[in-house]
Amino acid sequence: MTRTAADLLPPDPPLGTALGVVAGSGRPGPSRIVAPAGTAYIDVGTLAAAQDGPYPTLLAEPSLDGLLAAGRPAWREVREWLASWLADPERLAPYALPHAGVVPVLPFTVADYVDFFACEQHAANAAAIAKPGATVTPNWKHLPVGYHGRAGTVYVSGSPVLRPSGQRGPGDLGPTRALDFEAELGFVLGGTTSGPVPLEEALDHVFGVVLLNDWSARDIQSWESRPLGPLLGKSFATSVSAWVTPLDELAGAWTEPPARDPRPLPYLLGKADRGLDVTLEVRLNGDRLSTPPGGDLYWTPAQLVTHLTTNGAPIRPGDLLGSGTVSGPRRDQRGCLLELTWGGRDEFALSDGTTRHYLHDGDEVSIVASAPRPDGGRFSLGEVRGTVLPAD
Known part of the structure; x- marks a missing residue:
């Protein structure tokens, strides 16, 4: 079987x-x-x-x-x-x-938080949802795309998430109607640098891995992200697991990166360009929604670190890098409701008989993950969990 x-x-x-x-x-x-x-x-x-x-x-x-x-x-x-x-x-x-x-x-002080967009399947789905027939932007396969998040709204697992308000469209201010989760891996950095970090040294600055939920207000995000952003649609809350798994603990999870076309520039290539075979599981009110495969990420942890510092930006202890939503090719591997409902078009039913397009007040989202050990067994990376509270 x-x-x-x-x-x-x-x-x-x-x-x-x-x-x-x-x-x-x-x-x-x-x-x-x-x-x-x-x-x-x-x-x-x-x-x-x-x-x-x-x-x-x-x-x-x-x-x-x-x-x-x-x-x-x-x-x-x-x-x-x-x-x-x-x-x-x-x-x-x-x-x-x-x-x-x-x-x-929260186990460490978050110095800076940068969220990447490292999964090709998620990037392609998001583009097609925004505009049928569209695919990833021309730059996407040349560099790890990301945005600078807000360190002050990174919360430990179990912290409640207040439904945010913002502009949902022209003249329309109010609580989001499209609250979403994003199942991600987070990379906790340490040490210090004073300039660019070459790829062969990048993993020396990754202390470990957390599970990360980048809560997203899709209607606010869509309206404000033209041409810049996101801002209020993302900055209200990011949840991380209470436990940081040391990178050395993941020795049995390293995997080859996916085939890439075009070939990345030389500064993004080398032996440290390896992915992590981590299997995530997303549950909503106890119902399993999806099992996103972390090994499918197009851009790898070392590449994220190297690209982030290429312009001379330093690393500080406590820097947090999010992978962006992890999604696989199957519907049951999609890592957010934007993809699972195809932009809110398709609803789904929960075991209690209720249906969803996006999150309701009172909903609890839980993300867990496991990774292989060198001896063939598996171990847990903990859990990141949060419950949605009504807007003020």
Whole structure:
């Protein structure tokens, strides 16, 4: 029997050496860096201090900011050390925090947020929806297209999303009628640069991967994005998973990039030009809508980093790069409602008997993902989740 993408997503797989930050719920106390382990969180800072772990001062900080600034040699050392401890759970009992009483918070300070448009299937579908018969713009296959987002409205998974208002057309101001999600991968950067980053060094600046939902108000976005934008249609909220999966944890997920025509310019080519075979799953109010394939992205993580810095723009610890909507060739692989409903033309039914074109108030969107391990197993990249609240 052929396995579907959904069959590759186990119900409660391990998270590997993912790192996050939790804070006390309803009581004072500093936030702390943790690693998820079964039904508990491991207090990584306390473990490092007690067991002569690497960089105990950085791991005792209230966020991942210091670790992101430390660079790849430090990231690799911390991951290898943590993996050895997670392999022997019995030793971790003194450093375990129960889930009750703590809540995950945004694990790092977002320095800058850039959202790309790296999936050809999504770009082609969006063009055809906007104008039947249209295809990707002439520049799209020559460079990774993106826009600069708003770092201050990046929220951790579980944060509610307020339905935004804006201009929906000429003389028409009000709450969006076309609220959408976008299933994406997010790349968390670290270290610092003072100029362009060559492709062979690009992945040295990628600390890890988060799941990302770039919430979108399609009617506001469509009206304002002529000729620039998007602005208000995107800037109200972007959600990320509470856990950052280190890039080294994804060693078994690397895959060859798709065939490209025309051939990209030399600065975008090299051994680091590799994709990630990550399978996403989107659920709306518990109903599975689609399973977008991350391995289908046309532009790869290294290319995004290199292109972003080609003009001399520096990298700062905490920079966040979104892949743009991940979509596959089948309808059940589309990563947003714009594509699933073909611009709001086609409605779909949920298991509770209701129908949708776009999101309703009270809807909960959940995106999970898994990736292959080198040994053939799979592990989870966590979840990004949000519930829509009515406009003010």
